[in-house]
Amino acid sequence: xxxxxxxxxxxxxxxxxxxxxxxxxxxxxxxxxxxxxxxxxxxxxxxxxxxxxxxxxxxxxxxxxxxxxxxxxxxxxxxxxxxxxxxxxxxxxxxxxxxxxxxxxxxxxxxxxxxxxxxxxxxxxxxxxxxxxxxxxxxxxxxxxxxxxxxxxxxxxxxxxxxxxxxxxxxxxxxxxxxxxxxxxxxxxxxxxxx
Amino acid sequence: xxxxxxxxxxxxxxxxxxxxxxxxxxxxxxxxxxxxxxxxxxxxxxxxxxxxxxxxxxxxxxxxxxxxxxxxxxxxxxxxxxxxxxxxxxxxxxxxxxxxxxxxxxxxxxxxxxxxxxxxxxxxxxxxxxxxxxxxxxxxxxxxxxxxxxxxxxxxxxxxxxxxxxxxxxxxxxxxxxxxxxxxxxxxxxxxxxxxxxxxxxxxxxxxxxxxxxxxxxxxxxxxxxxxxxxxxxxxxxxxxxxxxxxxxxxxxxxxxxxxxxxxxxxxxxxxxxxxxxxxxxxxxxxxxxxxxxxxxxxxxxxxxxxxxxxxxxxxxxxxxxxxxxxxxxxxxxxxxxxxxxxxxxxxxxxxxxxxxxxxxxxxxxxxxxxxxxxxxxxxxxxxxxxxxxxxxxxxxxxxxxxxxxxxxxxxxxxxxxxxxxxxxxxxxxxxxxxxxxxxxxxxxxxxxxxxxxxxxxxxxxxxxxxxxxxxxxxxxxxxxxxxxxxxxxxxxxxxxxxxxxxxxxxxxxxxxxxxxxxxxxxxxxxxxxxxxxxxxxxxx
Ligand code: HEM
Ligand SMILES: [Cu+2]
Numbered sequence: 001x002x003x004x005x006x007x008x009x010x011x012x013x014x015x016x017x018x019x020x021x022x023x024x025x026x027x028x029x030x031x032x033x034x035x036x037x038x039x040x041x042x043x044x045x046x047x048x049x050x051x052x053x054x055x056x057x058x059x060x061x062x063x064x065x066x067x068x069x070x071x072x073x074x075x076x077x078x079x080x081x082x083x084x085x086x087x088x089x090x091x092x093x094x095x096x097x098x099x100x101x102x103x104x105x106x107x108x109x110x111x112x113x114x115x116x117x118x119x120x121x122x123x124x125x126x127x128x129x130x131x132x133x134x135x136x137x138x139x140x141x142x143x144x145x146x147x148x149x150x151x152x153x154x155x156x157x158x159x160x161x162x163x164x165x166x167x168x169x170x171x172x173x174x175x176x177x178x179x180x181x182x183x184x185x186x187x188x189x190x191x192x193x194x195x
Numbered sequence: 196x197x198x199x200x201x202x203x204x205x206x207x208x209x210x211x212x213x214x215x216x217x218x219x220x221x222x223x224x225x226x227x228x229x230x231x232x233x234x235x236x237x238x239x240x241x242x243x244x245x246x247x248x249x250x251x252x253x254x255x256x257x258x259x260x261x262x263x264x265x266x267x268x269x270x271x272x273x274x275x276x277x278x279x280x281x282x283x284x285x286x287x288x289x290x291x292x293x294x295x296x297x298x299x300x301x302x303x304x305x306x307x308x309x310x311x312x313x314x315x316x317x318x319x320x321x322x323x324x325x326x327x328x329x330x331x332x333x334x335x336x337x338x339x340x341x342x343x344x345x346x347x348x349x350x351x352x353x354x355x356x357x358x359x360x361x362x363x364x365x366x367x368x369x370x371x372x373x374x375x376x377x378x379x380x381x382x383x384x385x386x387x388x389x390x391x392x393x394x395x396x397x398x399x400x401x402x403x404x405x406x407x408x409x410x411x412x413x414x415x416x417x418x419x420x421x422x423x424x425x426x427x428x429x430x431x432x433x434x435x436x437x438x439x440x441x442x443x444x445x446x447x448x449x450x451x452x453x454x455x456x457x458x459x460x461x462x463x464x465x466x467x468x469x470x471x472x473x474x475x476x477x478x479x480x481x482x483x484x485x486x487x488x489x490x491x492x493x494x495x496x497x498x499x500x501x502x503x504x505x506x507x508x509x510x511x512x513x514x515x516x517x518x519x520x521x522x523x524x525x526x527x528x529x530x531x532x533x534x535x536x537x538x539x540x541x542x543x544x545x546x547x548x549x550x551x552x553x554x555x556x557x558x559x560x561x562x563x564x565x566x567x568x569x570x571x572x573x574x575x576x577x578x579x580x581x582x583x584x585x586x587x588x589x590x591x592x593x594x595x596x597x598x599x600x601x602x603x604x605x606x607x608x609x610x611x612x613x614x615x616x617x618x619x620x621x622x623x624x625x626x627x628x629x630x631x632x633x634x635x636x637x638x639x640x641x642x643x644x645x646x647x648x649x650x651x652x653x654x655x656x657x658x659x660x661x662x663x664x665x666x667x668x669x670x671x672x673x674x675x676x677x678x679x680x681x682x683x684x685x686x687x688x689x690x691x692x693x694x695x696x697x698x699x700x701x702x703x704x705x706x707x708x709x710x711x712x713x714x715x716x717x718x719x720x721x722x723x724x725x726x727x728x729x730x731x732x733x734x735x736x
Contacts, residue, residue: 018301018372025368029402036410036440040425044433053431122422126431129423133414 023171027178030141034182037134041189044126051194052127057119058194059131067110068187071142074103075180078149082173088163090156097153097169100176104146111139131190138186141179148172219303220707221292224310226603228285231314232278238321239273240670242266244663247627251660253648263644264332265348269320271335272352275452276359277317279588283455284309284366286595287394289603291370293698293705294388296379296713301372309366316358323348334642336445336496339426339437343418350419353412360405360412367401370394379697381716388696388719389478393458396482397451400489404447411440435502442493450489452584453551454482456591457522460544463594464526466694467541468533474525475719481518481525488515498564499571505564512562519555523548538692539613543594546621550586557582557632572642575635581628593620593673598692600677605685605703612676620669626662630655695720 016024045051052058081096115132122132152172155161161169218224246266249258258266288306292299300306323330328346331337342349374387374395387395415437417423424430426437465472472478491511494503526548535541557579561567570576593616601607639652646652690699699722701710714725 018376021375022302022368022372025371025402026364029364029368029406032403033406033410036407036443037414040410040414040436040440043436043439044431047433048431122417123424126424129417129425129432132421133417133423133425137413 017167019167019171020174023174027174030178034134034138034185037130037137038185038189041130041134044130045193048126053125056125056127059114059118059191061191063110063114063117064187064191067107067114068183070103070110071107071180071183074100074107075177077103078173078176082166082169085156085161085163085166085169090159090161093161093169094153094156097149097156101146101149101153104142104149104176107142108139108146111135111142135186135190138179138182141182145172145176145179148175217307219299219307221288221300221303221306222603222705222707222709224306225285225287225289227310228281228288228313231310231317232282232285235273235277235317236282239270239278240667242270242273244667246270247660247663249644250646250656252657253646253653255645258644260644261329261332264334264642265324265330267642268331268334268337268352269323272320272331272356273317274584275335275448276356277313277320279452279584279592280363281313282592283397283452283588284363286390286459286592286599287370287397287455288366290599290698291373291391291394292377293602293701293709294391294696295374295377295382296697296710296716297373297377298709300369301377302369305365306369309362309369312358312362312365316355316362318355319358320352320355323351326351336441337415337437338441339415339418339434342415342437343426345419350416353416353419357409357412360409363401364405367398367405370398371402374398379713379716381721385476386716386719386721389461389472389475390455390458390696392479392482393454393461396486397454399486400447400451400454403490404444404451407440408444408448411437411444414440435497435500438497438500439493442496443490446493446496447489449583450485453588453591454485456547456588456595457482459591459595459598460526460547461522461529462696463540463544463598464529466598466692467536467538467544468530469536470529470533471695471720472525473528473531474521477521478525481521484518485515488518495562495567498567509562509564513559516555516559516562523552538597539608539610539617540594540598540692542614542617543590543597546617547587547590547594550582550590550621550624554579554582554584554586570635572640573635574631574639574641577641578628578631578635581624581631585628586624590620593617596673599698600680601687601691602698602703602705604681605687606680606683607687607691608676608680612672612679616669616672616676619665619672623662623665623667623669627659627666628662630659630662634659690722690726693723693726695723697721700725 077096078100081093084092120128122128149172152168326347330348331352333342374391414425418425424432426432426434428434461472461478494508495512497503561570597608597613634652634655687703689703700714714721718724
């Protein structure tokens with residue numbers, strides 16, 4: 001942190017800390033990003049007589065259901081980590097962070113496996129276009145989240161997180177929960193509303 | 196003025212260069228924004244003059260249609276995304292922390308990143324000219340299917356805009372956090388300088404609208420390179436979808452491009468009228484209403500498609516003219532009975548009011564679908580966008596330049612050259628763009644490289660081209676003014692205009708840490724208050 005950064009923070013007026021506010025705004029922006037895709041999804045869907053359109057097989061539920069359980073659980077695990085660091089328990093935070101990261105990696109693996117078994121390619125029409133573009137952008141967000149959480153874990157390992165300084169964990173959790181919520185939307189759109 | 200600032204050690208030329216590359220000081224980053232923006236302004240401006248030269252008379256003299264298409268596409272793209280928005284961000288960078296009495300932005304390193312992404316994105320777009328098939332050529336609005344057919348230049352345009360969009364989102368988050376969190380003691384939200392309010396509203400729009408452009412660009416890229424079919428009707432997609440998603444972003448974008456200019460003008464008019472801003476709260480409220488409403492009007496760009504809800508989008512569009520009208524009345528009442536000083540910043544601010552009024556009225560016309568069916572895609576729309584964006588924002592930018600130049604550089608721009616600049620720009624601007632109204636009414640379509648000699652369009656086009664050269668002359672005068680002024684000694688006082696806001700409470704230019712001491716902040720005019728307390732104290736002693 002540069003000198004001006006530290007001083008600037010000390011002068012900061014009341015309220016939420018800058019990293020958390022910054023993350024909330026970033027997530028708001030990301031929400032609009034995915035909202036645009038969902039808007040397109042529902043516009044297209046409304047114009048089709050069947051969904052998925054004829055000739056496209058609906059994606060199978062099995063693997064994605066497991067992936068969903070994994071990702072949702074990981075959100076709760078991470079939140080337990082937030083509570084741990086708010087009580088100053090860095091060891092516990094690190095264990096929970098590591099568990100979240102592993103679950104995130106598990107999600108990535110399952111998702112790639114699911115792609116490899118998919119009955120259609122992106123060129124097969126509008127449903128596959130929506131499916132691959134939306135889920136892979138989400139996948140990239142999960143991957144980004146894994147990197148982000150790993151950096152926070154490293155911060156904790158090197159003693160930079162404590163009862164007094166834990167905003168990065170909270171910021172990371174806000175992001176992770178958001179990615180989780182987007183997934184629930186995607187799961188609904190591509191696996192549940194296609195039956 | 197007595198030199199009180201601690202002198203930093205003077206580094207060698209190499210070190211100085213590197214220190215600019217690695218700086219995280221918001222003031223230096225602001226200056227980088229100005230340099231970068233004006234370079235792109237130069238390129239975009241030359242493109243415009245080339246287009247006007249081609250259109251001066253019928254026949255294709257210099258550019259075949261495909262070359263001409265690249266010119267107007269890159270002209271629009273550079274002006275919107277790499278000149279107007281970044282130069283406003285430059286003012287925001289330099290002056291938001293100063294006006295709220297902060298030391299820097301909330302995230303100085305992210306701030307540097309936001310800046311450096313800009314030249315990268317801009318050069319990516321321009322590099323299209325080096326590829327086979329040339330640069331993007333589907334207009335700044337980039338409608339499909341034309342955009343889906345473009346060559347490599349189109350991909351570079353997409354990637355470049357993705358980079359520029361990321362830069363603006365990061366920058367906007369930084370502004371909002373800075374404004375909400377780093378205000379000096381006493382600087383409550385109702386004492387926030389009006390320019391800071393405008394940057395806050397603008398940043399909100401950027402955070403919420405720009406990601407929608409990002410999404411649109413990604414879908415288009417997937418269509419072009421990965422075999423997806425979002426916009427391909429033959430494969431289940433929907434062509435109009437591009438227009439919906441694009442305008443959902445781009446209508447808020449036009450307010451992104453004007454809000455900070457409104458802020459600047461609302462800052463300058465009170466100073467040069469010797470009065471407080473009339474109806475400060477009304478202006479803030481108008482900013483916020485426009486911010487909200489601007490998400491509800493996008494399909495007024497799509498009336499002629501016949502596929503949008505005309506009454507709804509017409510009504511919401513007309514609604515926006517209410518808060519816009521409020522702004523006008525606040526500005527006029529600020530001037531009323533004021534002791535007006537016609538310094539260059541004031542001239543440009545007054546020019547802004549007059550020109551923006553015309554542009555706004557042009558807009559209201561096309562907000563009526565019946566009228567729009569006749570005028571859409573004609574030169575009328577070109578007149579409208581230039582009266583709001585050039586007559587409006589660029590006049591506002593120039594007002595800001597003359598106003599803040601002494602603070603940034605410690606030197607006053609020449610008043611005489613400033614007056615020449617203003618009058619020639621005003622005349623040149625109207626000569627260029629007023630005839631476009633009539634051309635539009637006479638049915639001349641926009642985005643054409645040539646026209647038949649028997650349409651009655653020739654004289655007005657010639658006039659317009661003449662005017663554009665005058666604008667070029669005005670810009671050269673500005674350039675000369677800047678260069679000659681920069682070679683003079685630093686003689687500008689701390690507060691040359693007797694202004695109101697905190698940036699005038701520090702030296703010109705400010706020290707790296709911005710303030711040695713802040714005056715008490717008990718209103719939205721702390722420097723005015725301090726000046727008058729001092730004057731009263733002198734009077735009694
Ligand atoms: C009273 C306020 C305004 C109203 C009612 C209004 C209305 C409209 C309408 C209806 C159109 C579509 C015309 C067509 O394509 O047929 C339009 C186009 C446009 N407006 Fe406005 N406008 C207003 C203010 C502004 C402002 C403040 C800006 C920018 C600072 C702006 C920038 C643009 C641009 C860039 C376009 C053209 C986009 C294109 O097709 O290239 N407008 N306006
Ligand atoms: Cu619009």
